[in-house]
Amino acid sequence: MTNRIMTKGFDLHSSNVGRVWKYYTLSRVIPMGMNRGGAGFRCLFVFGISHLFGRPIFWFTTRFESQFAQLYKIKTRLLD
Amino acid sequence: MNIPKHYSLPALIRKGKEIAQTVDTVTFDLFDTLLIRRIHDPDMVKLPVAKYIADLAVSKGFDWNQEQVQHLRDTIEAHHRLETGKKFDDHEACYPEYMKEMLAEVFGTDANDALFDTIADYEVAMENSMLVPRGKFIDWLRELRAQGKQILIVSDIYLPAIYLKRFVEHAGFLDLVDDVISSADSFLAKASGNAFPLVQERYSIDPKRWLHVGDNPVSDGLRPLEFGIQALVLHDASEKRRKSIMKRLVAYGLGRPFWRGRALQQLMQPLEYENVERDDLYIEGYSFLGPLIGSFVQEVAERSMKLDIGKIFFLSREGWTFKKYWENSIPHLFPGKDLPETEYLYVSRMALAGASCAHKGLSQTKADIVFLPSGNSDFLDVCRIFSLDPKPFALHLNRHELTEKTVFSHLHKGYLQENVIRFKELIADDAFQDEVKRQTRPANDALMRYLEDVGFFDHTDVALVDIGWLGTIQRFFHEAISHRSDCPACHGLLFGVTRGIPFPTTAGNSIEGLIYDKDHFDFAASSLLYARDLFEEACRAPHPTLNGYGLKNDGGYELIFRQVDDAIGRAEKEQDVNYAPLQQGVFDSAKSYAAASALLGYSLDDYKPWINFLLVSKLAFAKTREICTIRHTHHLDDFHGSKKVANEQKLAPNTLWNRSAFALRFSPLLRLRIFLRHMRDRLNE
Numbered sequence: 001m002t003n004r005i006m007t008k009g010f011d012l013h014s015s016n017v018g019r020v021w022k023y024y025t026l027s028r029v030i031p032m033g034m035n036r037g038g039a040g041f042r043c044l045f046v047f048g049i050s051h052l053f054g055r056p057i058f059w060f061t062t063r064f065e066s067q068f069a070q071l072y073k074i075k076t077r078l079l080d
Numbered sequence: 081m082n083i084p085k086h087y088s089l090p091a092l093i094r095k096g097k098e099i100a101q102t103v104d105t106v107t108f109d110l111f112d113t114l115l116i117r118r119i120h121d122p123d124m125v126k127l128p129v130a131k132y133i134a135d136l137a138v139s140k141g142f143d144w145n146q147e148q149v150q151h152l153r154d155t156i157e158a159h160h161r162l163e164t165g166k167k168f169d170d171h172e173a174c175y176p177e178y179m180k181e182m183l184a185e186v187f188g189t190d191a192n193d194a195l196f197d198t199i200a201d202y203e204v205a206m207e208n209s210m211l212v213p214r215g216k217f218i219d220w221l222r223e224l225r226a227q228g229k230q231i232l233i234v235s236d237i238y239l240p241a242i243y244l245k246r247f248v249e250h251a252g253f254l255d256l257v258d259d260v261i262s263s264a265d266s267f268l269a270k271a272s273g274n275a276f277p278l279v280q281e282r283y284s285i286d287p288k289r290w291l292h293v294g295d296n297p298v299s300d301g302l303r304p305l306e307f308g309i310q311a312l313v314l315h316d317a318s319e320k321r322r323k324s325i326m327k328r329l330v331a332y333g334l335g336r337p338f339w340r341g342r343a344l345q346q347l348m349q350p351l352e353y354e355n356v357e358r359d360d361l362y363i364e365g366y367s368f369l370g371p372l373i374g375s376f377v378q379e380v381a382e383r384s385m386k387l388d389i390g391k392i393f394f395l396s397r398e399g400w401t402f403k404k405y406w407e408n409s410i411p412h413l414f415p416g417k418d419l420p421e422t423e424y425l426y427v428s429r430m431a432l433a434g435a436s437c438a439h440k441g442l443s444q445t446k447a448d449i450v451f452l453p454s455g456n457s458d459f460l461d462v463c464r465i466f467s468l469d470p471k472p473f474a475l476h477l478n479r480h481e482l483t484e485k486t487v488f489s490h491l492h493k494g495y496l497q498e499n500v501i502r503f504k505e506l507i508a509d510d511a512f513q514d515e516v517k518r519q520t521r522p523a524n525d526a527l528m529r530y531l532e533d534v535g536f537f538d539h540t541d542v543a544l545v546d547i548g549w550l551g552t553i554q555r556f557f558h559e560a561i562s563h564r565s566d567c568p569a570c571h572g573l574l575f576g577v578t579r580g581i582p583f584p585t586t587a588g589n590s591i592e593g594l595i596y597d598k599d600h601f602d603f604a605a606s607s608l609l610y611a612r613d614l615f616e617e618a619c620r621a622p623h624p625t626l627n628g629y630g631l632k633n634d635g636g637y638e639l640i641f642r643q644v645d646d647a648i649g650r651a652e653k654e655q656d657v658n659y660a661p662l663q664q665g666v667f668d669s670a671k672s673y674a675a676a677s678a679l680l681g682y683s684l685d686d687y688k689p690w691i692n693f694l695l696v697s698k699l700a701f702a703k704t705r706e707i708c709t710i711r712h713t714h715h716l717d718d719f720h721g722s723k724k725v726a727n728e729q730k731l732a733p734n735t736l737w738n739r740s741a742f743a744l745r746f747s748p749l750l751r752l753r754i755f756l757r758h759m760r761d762r763l764n765e
Contacts, residue, residue, distance in 0.1 A: 001709070002357040005366055006349040010322045014367040014706075015345075015694060023697050030755070032696055033604025036337040036689045043332045043339065047325070054321045062087055062317040 009051040017051045020044060083301035085315045092314050093220050096293060099310055105285045106224055109270075109294030110235040110244060110260075113314060114218070115211045115251055118347050119679060120323040120330070125210055126150065128678040129203045135416025136195075137186050144186055156182045157238070169272035173238045174264045176200070202415055204246050209412075209675035213251040215353035221256040233260045234279060234292075236269040236299055259283075270294075273303035280307075322351075330680070340682050341690020345371055347676035348669060358665070360709045365665020368698050369618055372595065372691060373405050373666060374673035379594045379684035380545055380573045381410045384420050387571055390539025393425040398547035398575075400424060400621030401666065408670035413678050420543070423534050426639050430718050431523075431626040432556035434467030438524030439563040441513035442466060444504060446559075449552060449581060455721035457492040458485045459503075465719060467628055468519050476512040480505055491725045524560055526629035526637035533637075537566045547616055548574030551583045551591040558589045575615065576608045594684065595691065598765065604692035606762050610699040611737045617712040618663065622656050624649060625718060642718070651714035658713060700758065701751050702736065704744040711737055 003013050011017055024039045026032060049057070061068055086092035100106060108114050111122070119125065130150040137144040160178045165171040179199065183191040224231055235244060241262040248254045261279060263269035268278045280287060287308040294300020294313060301313040329343035345367065349355070358366070380402075384392055394403040403424050410419060436446070442462075450456050450465050459477065463470045463484075470484050477483055480502045487494040488503050506512050531537060544554055554572045561567050569588040577583075577593030585591070596605040608615070624642040632638055643649055677683075684691075698706065736744070736754050743750065 001360050003360060003363055004355050004357060005363050006351070006355050010325050010346075010349075012345055012349070012367055014363050015697065019697050020342075020693065022701070023693055026701075031603065031759075033606075033692050034602055034689065035604070035692060038336070038689070039338050040332070040336050043328075043336060046328060050321065050325050050328070054325070055318075058317040058321040058324070059087070062315055062320055065315070 007051075009054060011051040017044070017047050021048065081302060081305055083297050083305065083313055084311065085297065085301070085313045087315050087317050089214065089216050089314065089316060089318075092293070092312055093216055096220065096291065096312055097223075099291050099312070100224060100227070100229065102289070103229070103291045103310065104289045105230040105232065105283070105291070107232045107234045107279065107290070107292045108217075108221075108257075109292075109296065109300050110233050110247070111237065112295040112319070113214070113293060113300075114221075114233065114253075115213055115247060116319060116351065118210045118212065118326070118349075118351060118676075120327040124330075124679055125203070125206050126153065127681060128206055129199065131678075131681065132202050132416045133183075133186060133199060135414075136199075139416065139418065140187065140190055142186060142188075149182075149186060152185060153178075153182050156185075164267050168267045169274055170236075170263060170267060170269035172236070172263050172267045172269055174240060174267075175238045175243065176240065178238075200243070204243055205412070206675065206678070207247060208250045209671070210679070211247055211251060212351040212354060213253060218253050218256070218353075221253060225256050230283065230285070231257045232279065232283065233257055234270060234275055235261070236263045236271055236275070238264050240264045270296075270299035270303055273306055276304055276307040276309060333680075333686075337686055338689040338693070340680065341371065341375075341687035341694075344673070344676050344680060344682065344687060344690075347679065348672040350672075359661040360705075361659070362661040362665040362668075364698075364706070364710055365618070365662040366669045367665075368694060369615075369662070369666050370669025370673060371687070372694065373402065373619070374409060374669065374677065375684045375687045375691060376575055376594050377402055377405050377409060378413060378677060380543065381406070381414060381419065382683055383571075383573055383594075384543050385414075385417060387541060387543070389420045389541050389543045389571065390568070391421045391423060391535065392543045392545055393423050393534075393536070395544055395546040395553060396424065396426045396428065397621040397623070397625060398616060398619035399545055400623075401619035401663065402545055402575075404667060405670045408667065409674035409677075412671065412674035421535075425534065425536075425544075426530075426626050427553055427557060428626040428718075429552050429556060430465060430467075431628045431640075432527075432553060432560055433465050434520045435523040435527045435629060436556040436559035437466055437516050437520040438560065439517065440559055442507060442516045443559075444507055445581065446556075447503070447507060449550075451489045452580070453717070453720040454489070454491050454725045455723050457487050457489040457721070457723045459488070460484050461721045461723070464721065466516070466520065467523060468516065472515055472519070473512070476506060476509060476515065480509070482506060492723060522631040523629050526631040527560055528564075529631075529635075529637040530629060530639070531561065536561075537564065537568065539568050542568045542570060544570055544572045546572070546574050547619060548572075548576045548591070548593055549578050549612060550580050551577060552581075554589070554591055555583065562589075576605075576612070578609065595695075601762075602692070603759065603762055604696050605688075606758070607692075607695040607699045610735050610758070611711070613712060613715045614710060614737070617655060617659060617715055618666070620656075624652070625716065627718075648716050652716050655712055655714040662710070700736065700755050704741055707737055707739075707744060708741055 005013055007013050020039055021044060024044055027038060131146040133149045134144045134146045156178045157173050160173040161171040180196055183196055239262060241260045244260045244262050248260060263275060266278060268274035290309045292300060292304040292309050292311045297313050301311050304311040326346055329339050329346050333340040333343045403422060406422060447462060450462050460470060482502050486499050488500055546553060551572060558570055572591030574591055574593050576596040577591055577598060579598045583591050596602060596608045624644050626639060627642050628640045630638040630640050736751060
């Protein structure tokens with residue numbers, strides 16, 4: 001059987017983000033060994049979104065980049 | 081002014097092809113247009129260069145580190161840009177000018193053109209390892225070329241055009257372009273728009289019949305439009321997504337070491353037309369075994385430099401893969417360091433067992449090692465492993481009421497405890513030991529000649545690199561050489577160490593498992609024990625195993641290899657063919673590993689959490705399809721005798737990797753049950 005090393009979502013075919021999720025979930029229940037802090041829920045969430053649903057998100061944000069930049073400026077001004 | 085932006089490459093090329101019919105010249109931006117970088121931040125490529133310069137400076141006796149060199153480079157470059165800004169509209173810098181100034185500051189009078197060229201070559205090599213041509217653009221370039229269009233590359237960058245041409249040449253499309261123009265040569269950049277009149281004048285181009293393509297809305301969009309050139313700007317959503325993932329991996333890796341190994345693998349990933357369909361075994365070699373072996377070999381290099389090792393000996397047969405990986409990665413990873421010499425050493429447990437008895441005889445521990453595998457049971461097995469002729473031992477055996485076929489293994493029928501006691505008495509018998517030494521002496525002499533030939537005794541410290549497990553090879557090897565006064569200190573750097581039999585560690589002879597060592601309780605890494613044979617077969621050299629060292633009549637030596645025309649030899653060849661894509665994947669990953677690891681600046685300690693994840697998820701929680709694809713069909717172990725045990729089925733380790741596809745698919749919670757049992761076994765060890 002053949003495949004590509006990198007998936008269309010820029011993920012590793014052989015150790016994709018889903019697999020990291022499973023490992024992370026299991027490591028919550030069973031001691032899996034030395035992971036030096038592990039993957040972290042937030043990081044995994046961001047990568048899950050980026051790899052699996054990144055295409056429509058980036059399609060949208062790239063087209064409205066300037067508007068997003070304006071929003072970001074406002075947010076920074078308000079929070080700072 | 082409305083800048084024509086396109087949000088995907090096919091959309092831009094479609095529009096470009098329409099416009100191209102009305103123009104004679106098409107100019108392209110280079111970076112992020114024709115070439116993309118694997119890394120999100122181009123400045124990260126400068127970091128390994130700074131490390132290289134710092135290493136060179138230290139080797140010449142100057143006191144510099146990577147951070148200081150990088151800071152100096154940034155300061156001088158910024159100063160050059162400021163000076164240029166006083167005379168030109170653009171704040172450009174020219175690489176050779178500011179780098180030569182920086183080198184003069186670091187190396188003083190030792191700085192010269194040759195040194196600059198060496199460093200520039202390394203920087204170009206690092207850039208090349210990170211640059212990938214965009215496949216669809218190159219296809220379009222070919223079409224434009226065929227239509228007879230003039231094609232130019234115009235870039236705003238600190239590198240002069242001669243370096244850009246090297247990138248284009250490496251990417252394989254220099255023949256498709258007429259010329260490459262860099263702002264570093266003229267300080268007239270696209271950013272101010274001054275590059276366009278320069279190009280128009282130099283190549284006599286009519287702006288109306290000129291199309292420019294790039295990724296920057298100002299430099300590649302607004303400025304050419306102001307000059308009357310048609311322009312297309314690429315705002316590639318897909319590229320932004322890829323870079324965003326890379327950026328997050330690097331950033332998250334700073335706080336969470338788990339992602340460092342993942343960032344390494346992301347950098348190693350093939351892009352564009354490199355990412356073609358591959359055999360599943362190739363993918364496992366590239367994405368699973370490659371990073372494991374790469375980080376192991378990198379750690380071997382770092383330890384060797386720390387221990388001041390004179391020469392590294394990669395032990396056959398798994399050392400063949402490690403050495404090949406070393407050659408393709410380590411010189412690129414440590415360009416400024418004095419690396420130890422390397423040599424592939426032909427050894428095997430069978431070949432060394434006999435030679436190890438020539439001076440110290442057959443010890444009880446060595447005899448015990450014989451009866452670890454269930455296939456060995458009697459004195460004939462001892463003779464087979466230690467290359468002894470059993471006939472001259474008949475008298476000695478008789479004296480202790482033993483025969484050649486007396487059973488010494490508790491796994492076999494006919495085993496009696498008193499026979500083991502008699503066997504111990506036999507080992508303590510001086511006459512028996514004298515016969516052992518007499519028979520094994522020629523093999524030891526031949527081994528000494530071989531080792532002298534490869535310069536083994538020319539160093540005070542040597543590293544022995546092997547796949548590992550019990551460390552039997554190094555145990556036998558050191559016993560064979562320890563009688564010599566010039567015997568070097570042997571540092572065994574092994575992939576995994578199980579220490580089933582305690583290793584006789586001394587200052588002059590030690591072993592350490594770098595990926596897994598039973599002595600450093602690393603539970604996740606112990607998943608390696610699920611499929612040790614897989615690693616042995618994946619790394620095994622394509623030559624037969626060594627049976628012994630022969631002493632020739634003229635005093636020379638010969639290496640005696642196992643025959644290859646019997647059933648086992650044919651099975652090994654079949655296994656070689658089966659694993660060829662896997663090994664190819666491993667070797668192809670070496671250069672990518674070196675480039676990625678050099679750029680990230682990490683080592684095994686940083687990658688370990690991700691490596692542990694790989695080991696657990698790929699070995700202990702492997703998918704059925706993966707096990708069926710990866711597991712080997714044949715594995716030769718001459719050490720293991722041919723005697724059958726009545727309850728062999730029960731003795732065979734019942735691991736995940738020897739289960740049927742049916743059991744793997746349908747046995748409930750199989751992986752979890754085996755993993756918990758594995759955990760219990762490790763805790764009870």
